[in-house]
Amino acid sequence: MTFMLAGPAVYVLWLSFTVSNFGQNPQFVGWQNYAAILTDRYFWTAAWNTFIVVNAVVYIELLLAVLVALVVASLKTGRMLMFAVVLVPYGISEVVGVLSWRFLADPSIGLITNTLALIGIDFNWTLNPEAALVLITTISIWHHLPFSFVIIYAAIISVPNELYEAARVDGATKWQEFWLITAPIIVPAALLAIIFRYVFAFRMFSEVWLVTQGGPIRLTEVLGTYLYRTGFRYSDFGGAAATGWLMVLGSLLLAAIYLRAIYRSAFRDA
């Protein structure tokens, strides 16, 4: 199975140095594909948007995951039910989830847009790229929150009750309990959540494609949609492959610190 992923990876690297007709009769062109992409202003818009959205998604989602996990873990009744409730968005297909949000935020008939309009906020993401990116970030968080939640929740639950009891006997406040007992246990789990969410969010595609297709005027393009447009709209497989490798480089850079931390704690500790 490793081969299944490794073989193609090498082939993609080679493809990124070629021009071809739907992948047929490829011709070696050196760095030409990379040069074309790096001088394309839309690539840089996409890279910048990706950077902003990925960071927003990863950290806001982590914060929410911790809050939600704390609330659910503190419940005495109905804890199981809430656990299932939080998990549900993960089960729905991306396409349907995005579609539902698109309707809720529709400029003319959407519940959210109309409610915001009542309090004087004009949330027209169809014309305003910033608003569109906010919507995309929200959808992405909604869909993936269960993933981060599960990881954090498991960590919180694993704290033995005696620890808290001991702390209470010592007269610790709730706040101190959190910082001294819960937080240190969350940190490693949070690292794991962050790394995987970085990897997934960096390749974000459906949320953007189904909401704005990168518009208006390609201002909400992210790297995932840039790659798709290059490869599958413009049939430029070499360009798409090159974009793919630039994305790998980018996400490695972004996630390097976390990757290192995980690598150390997981495989070097013995």
Add this chain to the structure above:
Amino acid sequence: MKKSIGLLALAASLSLSVFAVPASAQSINVLGHRVHQSVSTGESAGTTGGDVTETWRAENGDINWITADVTPIHDRLFREMTLDAGNIDLAFFLNRFVSPDVFELLEPLDGYQAESPIEAFDGLSQGMRDAMTYDGKLYGIPFRHATNALLYNSKILADQGIDSIPETFAELVDMAIAIHENDPEVYGFANHSGTSPTFILNLALAHGVQFLEPDYTLNADTPEFIETLETLKRLYDNGGLVQDYISGTLDTIIADMQNGRAALSLNPFGRVAVLNDAELSRFPGDIKAVAVPADPNGVTPAQTEVWYMVIPKNSTNKDLAWSLIRALSSPDATVREALNGNGPVRPAAYQDPRIVETNPAAEEEALSVESAKVAFPGFDQAARAQEILSEEADAMLLGRQTAAEAAANMQARISPLLPTN
């Protein structure tokens, strides 16, 4: 826990037993949109053409319809055609995806036509056949056309006291703006920008200019096209065009018409059906179609898109594919498919009594087809060029540049993409 493992094992053995998929004796794989299947087999409720493929199937075997949405169809076809032996024997192909690269992967059809000809071959629209001829060889047989009409909501117009459709396109533009002035809840045109900017292309035709001519002459920075862009801007700024023009999709546009948020649209004749559908629309029966009002030279500015039947070069079943093409292209088949909701590619079909009887717009449609133009000829970089057209026009609508600047940018960015010969 034991129980669930047992269940999983059961499911696994079940799944393994179904893996042996039986292959049917003789069959043909046809790739297309569901609409091609339904007009050929007459499966849509309320259509009267019947199953056009019935006789063919009795004599030749099964048809495996492989259906998907428009872009995925072509994406799939291109992938399949790069294989040594493809899985697709016959495909439906939209003119806007045509390019020299694609022709190289398709089977020329002249040999088949010489050997076992299509009945009344010359009756197939000459213009449509020409558009699929490359280097003197014919690569596709036209199957369906979608020619733009002016669709309008007769109830909304009557409520506003508008009782006739103007003769010229310039008057129509004023009317679209007036509709929104009369009732701020209602907009003029429901159309969208998107990846295939048919509205601008049609608007250009209405201003007497073709954005990109069949010989790849680009007319972006002509006075007529700048005027086109200015009209677009005027419509958009004054409610003559829906506000989700830039972000909209075909679905939002259809919904705008079905819910009476817009009163006009430039869209294919065939779309009236879905707009008048009692289950989908709030205005069943009120949406009418007529030929688009004339351009300054008195010509009907209709733009069209054409679906062709093609045979991939790597098909393993070419003879069978050709025989199905023949069966679906005869004059009688064309009429029956039209009765099932198809746009007939034989001009004569519009005089057929069966069609005159069921399609109130038959005459208008025939008129439009006669002067219709394929607004964007295909070439390798056509998809990119169309998106540039949309982008620059949208940027103008958002107030980021003037019409003249947008036109100049289009000319500068699209010219290098065009074929040089």
Add this chain to the structure above:
Amino acid sequence: MRKFIGRFGKALAVGLISVWSLFPIAYVVLNAFKQHRDIFVFPPDVIFTPTFDNFISIAEVYPQFFGYMLNSLLISVSATLVCVVASALAGYVYSRFRGKALAASAFYLVAIRLLPPLVITIPLFPWVNILGLADTYWVLIALYAAFWLPLNVLIMKEFIDQIPRSLDESAIIDGASEWQLLRHIILPLSAQGMVACAVFVFVFSWNEYVYAFIFTIQNAKTTPLVLAEIMDSVTGTNYGVLFAAATIQLIPVVLLVLVLQRQLVAGLTAGAVKG
């Protein structure tokens, strides 16, 4: 009074979380029971007469829908089995053995996932066809299992790390073979972790679109492809039908989470995925 505020705050938080999680889905399900023409209305009708027309339409217009659902089920279940077994074994190896090569392979396992899946399909497509695997269950099962392998290996490693080594040692002293050790001690004790992994793979396989679109034609077509096809760009989308199909497609996943809830919670918490 303070207690009351605390309780009220908690109830409010629970309410907010539920709305956030469930509302978009409830919206889909509710609209599945509305006529298409009533969906695009603001303000939406809260009280309406439910109609089953949309569900009937699916059976009429997409008669193969349920066949494709069976495909989805078989593929998802098989991929889940393959992936969970492989992850458990690999997790065991990573948990109990150390070495530079092993650490490097683990790092590689994670790093390789950085390549966008879409790009991988370009070289994979011709190979899959040469091997005659196009449009079979096998190709999707292998891809889905491979896709979740890296994360599941990490999760299983954490679980197996929790099992005291003394148990291994005493079993070996008692003369158990490596295989017996795995079967009688490691796997049963990490069963709940396997449930958690299984849910991840299943849900992913059940909803996956890109690979299914590229590698299937007819025989192995899955439900997400039908959903995409209903979002039609020639005749326009019938949203009522789309929402109805989405609702049906949602049922197995919800059932799975509900049925396995206990194991899932227990598994995730006992294992305490600590990274």
